[in-house]
Amino acid sequence: MSTRHDTAAPPEKEGGAAPAARGGAAPPTEAETRRRLRQSRRWQRDVRWSPYAFVSPFFVLFIAFGLFPLIYTGWASLHTVELTAPTDMDWVGLRNYTRIFDDDFFWNAAKNTLTIGIISTVPQLLMAMGLAHILNYKLRASTFYRVAMLAPYATSIAAASLVFVLLFGRDYGMINWALDAVGINPVDWQNDKWPSQIAVSSIIIWRWTGYNTLIYLAAMQAIPQDLYESAALDGASRWQQFLHVTLPSLRPTILFTVVVSTIGASQVFGEPLLFDANKGASGGAEHQFQTLGLYLYEQGWINQHLGRASAIAWTMFLILIIIGIVNYVISRRLRASS
Amino acid sequence: MRARTRTARQAVVLAAVASLGAGLLAGCADDGNSASPSESGGGGGKTTITLGLFGTMGFKEAGLYTEYEKLNPKIKIAENVIERNENYYPALLNHLTTNSGLQDIQAVEVGNIAEIVSTQADKLEDLSKAPGVDKSAFLDWKWAQATTADDKTIALGTDVGPMAICYRKDMFEAAGLPSDRDAVGKLWAGDWNKFVSVGQQYKAKAPKGTTFMDSPGGLLNAILSSEKEKFYDSSGEIIYKTNPAIKAGFDLTAKAAKDGLVGAQTQFQASWDTTIANSKFAAMACPPWMLGYIKGKSKPESAGKWDVAVAPKSGNWGGSFLAVPKSAKHAKEAQALAAWLTAPAQQAKLFAVQGSFPSAQAAYTSPEVTGAKNDMTGSAPIGEIFAEAAKSSPVQVIGPKDQIIQQGLTDNGVILVTKGKSAKEAWETATKTIDNNLEK
Numbered sequence: 168m169s170t171r172h173d174t175a176a177p178p179e180k181e182g183g184a185a186p187a188a189r190g191g192a193a194p195p196t197e198a199e200t201r202r203r204l205r206q207s208r209r210w211q212r213d214v215r216w217s218p219y220a221f222v223s224p225f226f227v228l229f230i231a232f233g234l235f236p237l238i239y240t241g242w243a244s245l246h247t248v249e250l251t252a253p254t255d256m257d258w259v260g261l262r263n264y265t266r267i268f269d270d271d272f273f274w275n276a277a278k279n280t281l282t283i284g285i286i287s288t289v290p291q292l293l294m295a296m297g298l299a300h301i302l303n304y305k306l307r308a309s310t311f312y313r314v315a316m317l318a319p320y321a322t323s324i325a326a327a328s329l330v331f332v333l334l335f336g337r338d339y340g341m342i343n344w345a346l347d348a349v350g351i352n353p354v355d356w357q358n359d360k361w362p363s364q365i366a367v368s369s370i371i372i373w374r375w376t377g378y379n380t381l382i383y384l385a386a387m388q389a390i391p392q393d394l395y396e397s398a399a400l401d402g403a404s405r406w407q408q409f410l411h412v413t414l415p416s417l418r419p420t421i422l423f424t425v426v427v428s429t430i431g432a433s434q435v436f437g438e439p440l441l442f443d444a445n446k447g448a449s450g451g452a453e454h455q456f457q458t459l460g461l462y463l464y465e466q467g468w469i470n471q472h473l474g475r476a477s478a479i480a481w482t483m484f485l486i487l488i489i490i491g492i493v494n495y496v497i498s499r500r501l502r503a504s505s
Numbered sequence: 506m507r508a509r510t511r512t513a514r515q516a517v518v519l520a521a522v523a524s525l526g527a528g529l530l531a532g533c534a535d536d537g538n539s540a541s542p543s544e545s546g547g548g549g550g551k552t553t554i555t556l557g558l559f560g561t562m563g564f565k566e567a568g569l570y571t572e573y574e575k576l577n578p579k580i581k582i583a584e585n586v587i588e589r590n591e592n593y594y595p596a597l598l599n600h601l602t603t604n605s606g607l608q609d610i611q612a613v614e615v616g617n618i619a620e621i622v623s624t625q626a627d628k629l630e631d632l633s634k635a636p637g638v639d640k641s642a643f644l645d646w647k648w649a650q651a652t653t654a655d656d657k658t659i660a661l662g663t664d665v666g667p668m669a670i671c672y673r674k675d676m677f678e679a680a681g682l683p684s685d686r687d688a689v690g691k692l693w694a695g696d697w698n699k700f701v702s703v704g705q706q707y708k709a710k711a712p713k714g715t716t717f718m719d720s721p722g723g724l725l726n727a728i729l730s731s732e733k734e735k736f737y738d739s740s741g742e743i744i745y746k747t748n749p750a751i752k753a754g755f756d757l758t759a760k761a762a763k764d765g766l767v768g769a770q771t772q773f774q775a776s777w778d779t780t781i782a783n784s785k786f787a788a789m790a791c792p793p794w795m796l797g798y799i800k801g802k803s804k805p806e807s808a809g810k811w812d813v814a815v816a817p818k819s820g821n822w823g824g825s826f827l828a829v830p831k832s833a834k835h836a837k838e839a840q841a842l843a844a845w846l847t848a849p850a851q852q853a854k855l856f857a858v859q860g861s862f863p864s865a866q867a868a869y870t871s872p873e874v875t876g877a878k879n880d881m882t883g884s885a886p887i888g889e890i891f892a893e894a895a896k897s898s899p900v901q902v903i904g905p906k907d908q909i910i911q912q913g914l915t916d917n918g919v920i921l922v923t924k925g926k927s928a929k930e931a932w933e934t935a936t937k938t939i940d941n942n943l944e945k
Binding site for chain 1: 920945
């Protein structure tokens, strides 16, 4: 921006590097000084404020689509509001929050979110670790396998869930057909509590394992080869190498995936919504796989209770913050211990 | 760590820039559309009327748009279809409450009409005085459903779903029951209890692996659809828990489910479709549009094996309305089009092509209706049977939250009996769910 040469470098006397300014060393006139001052002020402003202008699109969008909805949701959660008339607000104070305490459906959804989160996240990360370890060996067509890992992640939730719904069908599903072939009684995957949660988790596991595998693989490839060589010289087996070299080096990566997966698990929505036999958001006939995300959606968009839904959203937000703090504390402990 | 945050920030900036760009583009495109509907149509000085519809309503398929454009050379018609009403209706509500983004004509499903009438009437045109509208052509109850307390009719009826019982002649015969439609209708005339006891007779000698009816939800829906008052009384109070007819219908369905007379399916699910294809049940409640559904899901060999008998009590299942928002760009032309599309002659044509049964009773004498046949039911005079059911349907009190209550009773209620719960437990789960959903 400021690249005008006549004012950039001071004019030098004879023998200096820069050419003398035209007109010799005559002192600048009053007008000239004012002009220069003005220009220098403008450049200072430019340097100081332009970066803000350049980042402003993000903040404008953030305010419009992030901050405003957050505040508006908070405001709506203190009122009785229906989606049919969003401008008719009746002030009820914290009633929408206090009633969450004895709302069986909310706590049922919270419990389901937790259990589905555990039975999807734990196997998913363990499998991802194992797969990454295998992919880290020299393999023929390894690029193919690595890309294939991402295929489930690239499929849409809707398509994947619909296929899983067919697989898990009670009367005509392929899984029950296979169980029947080995003499196990058919399982009602949609209507019994644990089978339905396992089925929903399996969709999540299927989608996210490859994604985590690639993250682990990238981290594994950054581990220096000499560590393995010296471990091998010390007589460590493959398994010992994995336990004592790979795992410790992966610790920050594991923490990262755990945090990301926890956040993802607390927001599970699409899979149970599409797995629902009722095509609604009730999460099964007895709400046996209704997650918090589904409950929020049901209250807001099916039942049109905007105020209640907003209170649920804020409660979820607070729960997420608590989870975040717990994660932070644990990760600090772990870092300190290493 | 640092590298990660930097790329994250870059990604955010990129996303921001991209969405900004997309917004600008969208803005331009929108501008081009709204500024000159008359020019964008490509024909000199034509007015484009837009319709917002859900599912396949069949106006286009029946050639009605082309016909109207021929009659009115200055009009062009464009439709904007969203596949499922679950996705269409929340968007429609949003658009109505913010008074923006509305099409010139908006369709409304019967399950939502009460809510629209009671909460959005001031946003919609009163169509009772629109040119070409003849109140007497419509079924009284259909007209009443879209009319407000202060006598404004904010939507015109398209189709209705007069309910009869579709049954499999071959399976009835195999179970030792009569198969002639008059004799079958007499078996259960006037009482749903008789219908269930016919189910007991069927079960005694049923072909292996089949049930009498398709699903608990189907049976409960049929019983409830034939009640004059179900979830709301005429003053608008919610009475679903105290209305003896509801509890009786629920218990009757639960009993049928416990005795194994109905399949354990949820309607319109993939596995329910499979039970149709595999001929796993002998009877189901069916409005005319259901025949099209059966045809779509059946294997070819079941063609002609179905027949239609009168239901124990007449009822209505399904149907839609057309409304014109006051903020529509061409509200006046739209009213004329809505009136024309719902006139008896057009409804009869729609029935011939699409199987949507007319809500204009004046169409019931037209050859399209009296001569109607369906592949699945062979020579059965379905037009006459359904017309009779439509005329004898009760003027049902429908309320704003009917859908939520019915879904609770079905999907969180009677379905549980097929999973081994008692009728009492099922009722408790259902009412608890419904009360939680209704509470503001």
